[in-house]
Structures are given as structure tokens and as C-alpha cells.
Amino acid sequence: MASTVFRSFQTHPFVFHPTTLLRRKNVLLYCTMRSQQTQTATQEKVKPQVKVSNLNPNKKLENISKDYEAVIGIETHVQLSTQTKAFCSCPYNYGSQPNTSICPICMGLPGALPILNFKVIESAVKVGLALNCKLAMNSKFDRKQYFYADLPKGYQISQFDVPIATGGYIDLDIPVEFGGGHRKFGITRVHMEEDAGKLMHSDDGSYSQESTFRFVDLNRAGVPLLEIVSEPDMRNGIEAAEYAAEIQRVVRYLGVSNGNMQEGSLRCDVNVSIRPIGQLQFGTKVEIKNLNAFSAVSRAIDYEISRQVLLHSQGQDKEIVQETRLWDEGAQKTVTMRKKEGLSDYRYFPEPDLPGVFLTQDYVDGIHNSLPELPEMKRRRYEKMGLSMQDILFLANDMNVAEFFDTTIKKGADAKLAANWIMSDFAAYMKNEELSINEVKLSPQELAELIAFIKDGTISGKIGKQILFELLAKGGTVKGLIEEKDLVQIVDPAEIEKMVEKVLSENPKQLDQYRGGKTKLQGYFAGQIMKLSKGKANPGLLNKILLEKLNAKS
């Protein structure tokens, strides 16, 4: 960023003149952004002081909040990872050069017509079933009409009054650290639609040749989306974030989307309103956009609730207006984007270029039977195995981790031991190396072997850990490694006794000190013996024999 600013200053040295600054919009924009950044940084530095002075109002707010209830609903847009777009044969790859994946159809050229990609229907049916919805066997596409530069046809092909799925619900478990508990949130509807292109403002950096231009990238135009609308069932930021995370898990488990929020494959718009506890009718709802992470969903909602509660409690509830607010990640607050001036009229009408969408029961049954085990089913199954909720969530949150775990126990490993292994050193390794579970060299088969070898005493737990890292980084078999490195645990008392005697005889000084009352030295001896055994001596036997020897001669 900074270098770009610098470059534009260099190429236009005259911008320092104030009038030129006004004329050159993009340069002005850069300056604003820069100063904002500086401001944020300063704010962060002085934060402790601000916090102190704000302490009282915060406490007050906490007290007031008890009298209010927040009502939260979420609209989620899921970008489907079909090979081609919804209505043409262009592929879509995130991050490709602008306007390299476009055709007459997705550009909205005169005479071009949409042809439905049936994979979109398949994905929608999968998601509808996974969210326990009722499917519309006869649905249709409609046109949603508005003008914007990123919308090539001047309308978006969407579904209006007959969405493909309605009236479902989603189950989830709140993580223990956030209070835990099971939740069930209603799903109002799921419908199919196409994405719009992307406007690239000149502050993007690479497209800043001329300030007066804005650019449209139509690569994304026509990419299939599912819009999933929740019931207003959530009451705080955590619940909303967990709802969104569960949607992500479901679409990933189904394989219909990569669910990546940073790439915009999963977008959440949340509606927040508050009402005094006991009041039946809803308060004025405010929409929040620009939420690029689950943590942002949670924090933005909690901020917005506080803002609304504060206004309401001060009798300023008229200032809570129907509007769209943006989450400002830097400032950690929501700011007004646009106030709604009446209802926008999208003039929906049935899309005449596409025939109706007719599902047969056979088709639906076929998809139903091919659904994978979904996160909720997995969690309940793990629960029955006796795993803790913390373990359950860790394993079930990532489909690949869950699959690894499932395969490991299928190979005979004990569920709890397998969970422990995966969650401890294994997880730490993946985190440090920034690898996904599919990228590590260790197979579930070998993890099961490893656990079995420790259990039957062939190797010690300590050796097991050593081997684990080797297996994670380089692969190979547990058996092979044990043989290659001669790591089988020494459980023969005679052999251990020999080693004990050797160490004691080589350290007469320490032996004397021990026998003189410095019993702490037992650990020293144990370490020396373990070293001599290359870590293979059974620790229990070692200590038993060592003690016998140490104390025998005293």
C-alpha cells in the first residue's frame, strides 16, 4: 500500500497543491486511507487510558443490557464450487486476471440466453436436505431487477416467491469456552441465484492509472450462489457466529462450496434489532455488511446490540433507523453505509428464458441417499463414544480431521486415545507447519498402529511421541521406524539391571552423595540410564530396579 502511495506521489508531484488534491480523487483517497491507518494505530496505543475512562459507562451498559433482548437473523450467500458458472460454461477461479473468464452469456451481450447448470440444482437440493428443509418439487427462476455497474443484464436471475427449499433448521453446539449448550435455529428459505461482477475502484492499486475510472471485473458474474435465510432465532454475537460456522461446515461436508469467507465464498449479512424483554413486537432492524470472518460476525453484532441498547435506554430509540451499516474492522465498530429510503422495488417476475425447475421424488431420494454424514450426526456419534464436547468439536469442525479420526478408530484405535493424539502434538504440528491434515505424511493407519504399539508396551509413550513427529514430517510405517531405529522398549529386568549397575559404577561420586542423603540424585541416575538405553528402557522397571540397587547397598 505504502509503496503505491509513494509511487503516485512521484508520478504526480503536483498533487501537493491543495486544488490538485481535490481534483484527483484517487490520490485523495489514498491520503485518507493512510491517515485513517495512522489514527487507528494511535488509538490502539492510547487504548488503556480510554478504557479506564470508559469503564463506568461499560458497567452501566452491562446492567442495562439485562433488560433487553436482541433478535438476530442472518442471510448467508454461499458460492457454489461448480466447475462452470450457473448459466454458461465459463469456469470460475478465485483470483484469476480480471475479465478472463467471461462469455457473451455472463457478459449479458444482446441475444445471449442463460442455460441452467444442473449441478446448481443438485447443490441446492443437497443443502436443502442437509438443513432439514421442505423442497419445492416445482420451483422456478425469477428476475430481480436493478441497475448497477456490476450487474451486466440489469437483472439478477434469482428465485422469488417459490424458493427451492423452505422451513428447515440447523443444529449446533456452542463451544465450551463460550458457555456451551445445544442450539437449534430455524432456516426460513434456501434459494438459488447468480452472483454479480466486482467493481474495482482505482484505490485497488493495480488499476489506478486514472482517477476518474472505475473498473468492472465480470469473472464472478453468473457464478452460482445459494442464499440461505435464517429465522430471527439468534440472541447474541456468539450464537450468530456459530450459526455461520455451522453453515460453513455443512456446505464443506457436502462438498458444494469451499465456504471460504476471505475469498467471499461465504458471505454473511446480519440483521440486528433489540427490544425490551417482554415486548412482543420486534424493534427496528439494522443490517450489517462487510463481515469477513466469524469473529467479525460476533463482534459486530455485540457492538451493534450495545449501540442500540444504549440509544434505547437513553430514550433515543428514534435514532435506531432501518439502515445498512458496515463493520469497520479497524475501528471495531459499525458505521452507517446507507439509510433505506422506503422499500426498493425489484419488480420480480418469472424468468421467461428458463423453464421451470421440476424435481422428481427419485431424484431427491437419490441425493438424499448419497448425503455424507453431516457435522451434527458426527457430533452426536462422537458424544456416544464418550468423548468430551471439546474433543467432539475439535474433531467434527473440520471434515478432514473427522475423517482422519474416523479412519483411525476404524483401524482399531481406541477413540479417546486417538482423539488425544490428534488434538495434542499432532494438532500443534499442523498449526506450526501451517499444514492441513491431508498434507501431513502420517496416515490414519499408522496412527492406529502407533497407538497399538504403545498400548501393548512395544514402545514407550515417549518414544511414541518421537516417532510421531518423524511420521508426520517424513511418513513411513511405525513398524519400519521401530525396527530401523531399534526402538523396541526394553522390558527385560536383567538387561535393565545391567545398565543400572553400569551407570552406578561409572558414577561413584554421585552414588556416595546419594547415599549421604542427597536422594534427589535418583533422577540424575534415571536420566543417565535412560540415555544409555537410548530411551528404550521401560521407565517403571528402570525406576524400580534403580531404587532397589541404590538402597540395597546402603
Place this chain on the structure above:
Amino acid sequence: MLSTLQPPRSLSHFRTKPLLLRRHTSLKPLSSLSSQPVTHSTLTDQSQSQILSTRDSLLSRQITAAELAESFLARLRRTEPHLRSFLHVSDAVLTQARDLDDKLRRNEEVGPLAGVLVAVKDNICTAEMPSTAGSRVLEGYTPPYDATAVRKIKELGGIVVGKTNLDEFGMGSTTEGSAFQVTANPWDTTRVPGGSSGGSAAAVSARQSMVSLGSDTGGSVRQPASFCGVVGLKPTYGRVSRFGLMAYASSLDVIGCFGTSVADAGILLHAISGHDRLDATSSKREVPDLASQFVSISLLQSKPLKGLKIGLIRETLDDGVDIGVTSAIRTAALHLEELGCSVTEVSLPSFSLGLPAYYVIASSESSSNLSRYDGLRYGNQVAADELNSQYMDSRAKGFGSEVKRRILTGTYALSAGYYDAYYKRAQQVRTIIRKSFKAALDEHDILISPAAPSAAYKIGEKKNDPLAMYAGDIMTVNVNLAGLPALVLPCGYAEGGSAGLPVGLQMIGAAFDEEKLLGVGHIFEQTLQNCRFVPPLIADEDKPC
């Protein structure tokens, strides 16, 4: 057998002079249409298939494709200053004709449309030629692809002569709504050729091309066919791919064919028909071999249409229809009876509902379809300070008044609070109309009516009276709402011009039964006496054999 046919009686009151000009000199039985007389005339009669005779002449080396093309281009150059039917004339016609001649010389196989000169309405995309839909908003725009219909014609050896004039985006009935020029009727150049496919109809009527493509949303092929004295065929919705046809009203639009004979219109339809994976509304039905029924009249029996039940739609001969039109249609009905048909009047009570329903649906869809013309990606862009004024300026300057009127009407009809009263109601009417046509066609093989309430009227006559112009669509819009096929063919004359003005008979068939329409139309045309629909503009150019 033909001697049993009486001259049309109702024409007697004005036929004394003009009919002498139109006397058909070659009514003698032809051996077969596919083996035409050896002397090739580029100015053929209505009853002859130009496509079939072109094929014969080329294959028997009586004429080269280049000679043929040159003769059409010469006529085009001579007549175009009077007609202005083309917005763009291809500069590749002769090259393509010579390429074809090379192929013939090498005895290579050529397609069934080899050497056939086709004009294409300018709202149908062509990759090598501008395609403007008659609108400023697309001035100078050349699409990157051919419409499916054009691609098929080219693949079968057809040569695209050029792009024909039309009412902007097909919205109009006179071709005066073009942003670029007004086309004249070859029968009387002070009159309109009809519309919106006026350029395509005039081009075929004046033999500037052998056949042409038009589009028909509410009658835009059939009414100009009637006005210009040519055959116009509106296929069943879904029979021909709309891919590459710039949408006016997607649920009504079809690409249609013009020819100087039923056979030509049928052969052209056959060439462009069939499922297209680029148009989800195109039908997967098999396309029957439409050409086999275009047999010579010598093979016909004395009552070739014996047993055929024809319904004359009573509501189409009501008040408000010109006397010249009603008498021509009644004469045509008599002619059909002579051929063995039983003709009875049939009432379609919902008929008059079609016009308002059509204008609501077509305007609604057009308001949406034309949203893409925003000047951002193609076409004319007006520079502006911000996005909204860019939209407004580009569209204000790009669209003509009739287009704006329909966009506004449609926007209104689709607005919240009005949707139920207009759009939804119109769809309900559409269902009623579809059902009543279905019922009438269960009872009858074919329904007949005029194609327009009048013959061609004067340029400027209805230009400032949109409602009067809309009313002229009464005969045709119902067929689009019902999605049915209809064939219009010249059947007689009304008074006007130096040689009378042609009147077209509309034959409406059951969905996907173009075959029957073409068969009946062909027999009707072959047995029609004393009519030779060659406009005076070119009538003295080339004496028919």
C-alpha cells in the same frame, strides 16, 4: 381439375384493370417443383421455389452462384434507393458465391441452401456484420457470435446478403420506428412495408434476396408479409432457437421466415429448426422433413384437401376490418372449399382480450430485457460524472420514443402494487387464450383469419397514434400468446397503389404442426388463379417464362 375453380367473385368490383397485369402465364402443370424448367429466371413467380430452382440450376451448371448473386445484388442496388430495406449490405456475398462455385467445380458436396441469398433482420446477431436492432444504443455494434439460426443457414451453404431494417428492437408495426431509416413498401413506395420485420419483407418482395429471416413477437413477420405480398411463417414457440435474437419479449419472440413461396419459407424453417442447447426454451421435438410435401400441382387430386376442417375466426371479420381485406379472406375461404375443405366459422370469445394482455406482457418483458443496454459494456456510451447519470443519458439518447414508451409501460406493470392487476392478470388472460385456441384446434385442422385489419397504409399515417398502430396487431398477437405456428400467404388484393395492394391470409395450426400449415399453404398457393405477387417496382424488369 383447376378449370373447375371459379375466378374469385368478390374481387370483381376492382379487378378489371390491375388483374391483367397480374395474370399468371404459367399455370400449366409443372412436372415437379424439384425439377424446374431449365430456363432459369432470377425473378421467379410466387408459386416457384427459388431455393429448389437455385439448387437445380447450380448443380446442372446453368448458372454460377456468382452470376446468381450478381443478379440479386444488381437488383438490390437498383431498388434499394426506393426501398431502404437494408441497414447493412454484406461485402462478402460475391466472395462467398465464388467459393461455392469453386466447390462445385471440384464436384464437392454443397449444402441444401448452397447459393441461397438470405437477408437477416438486424435484431439477429451476425458475427461479421453490425447488428443494431435498429437502435442508436447499438449503433456500430458487431456481435462476437452468430445467432444459431444464422449459423445453421451458413453451415447449409446459405449466403447472408445483409441486415434488414426494423422497428427499433422489433417494437412497432411499420418499420418507421427504426432509428436509422424508413423502409418503403415495394408495392407502393409511399406506404409502409409493415413491421417490425418490414425490411426483411420488403427485401423478399422486391427480390433483393431470395428469402429472409424476421422475428415475430406479436405479428412482426406475418403483418409485413401481408403488406408486402410475400409468404411469412411464424413457427411454434420453441421450434427455432432464439439464441442470438436480441430479446424483446422472451416468452413471445420467435424467429420466422419470409419467402416468395410457401416451399421456400418451409425449407428455410427446416434449416433453422431444432433443439439448441444454447436456448433452454427451444424444443427437443423431432423436426419432420417439411420439404417432401412441396409436390407439383400435377400430382394433386381434384379435391386435394378433402376432409380438412377449417375454422374461420368470426371475430377477425368484425367491424374495423377493411372491406378489401374481408372480401379477400372470404374469397380465400371459398378457394379452400373448392379444394375440398369444409370451412365453418368459429368463435373465439377471448380474441379481443389478446391485445391488452399482449401489450402488458410484451412491455413488461421488454422493460427487463432492455435493461442491459446501459452503455457500459457495448454500444453507445454517454460520458457522465457518475453512474446514474451515465445510465440515464445513455438510455435517454440511445432509445427511441416507442421503446421508451414500452419500457415505461412495462416498468409500471411490474411495479409493486400493480403486478397483480396487470402482469399477473395478463398471464391469466394468456392461459384463457391458449385454452380457447386449443379447443378450437381440437375441432379444426387449421384456423384462418386475415393477417392484418387493412392492407399497407401510408407512411406517417399512424406514426403519431400509437394506439391505432397497436390496434393493427389484433389479428396476430393471440397466436404469440398461445405460442402457435401461423403461416401468412398472399391470397388477394385490396385497392390502393398502382397495382392494388396484397392481402395476406393467416393460417393458424396446432403447436408444432407447421407441416400441415405448409402442406395446405402450398396447395392453396399452387392453385390460386390469376394472382402473381410481384410488386410493380420490379414487375417489368424480367418477363417470366
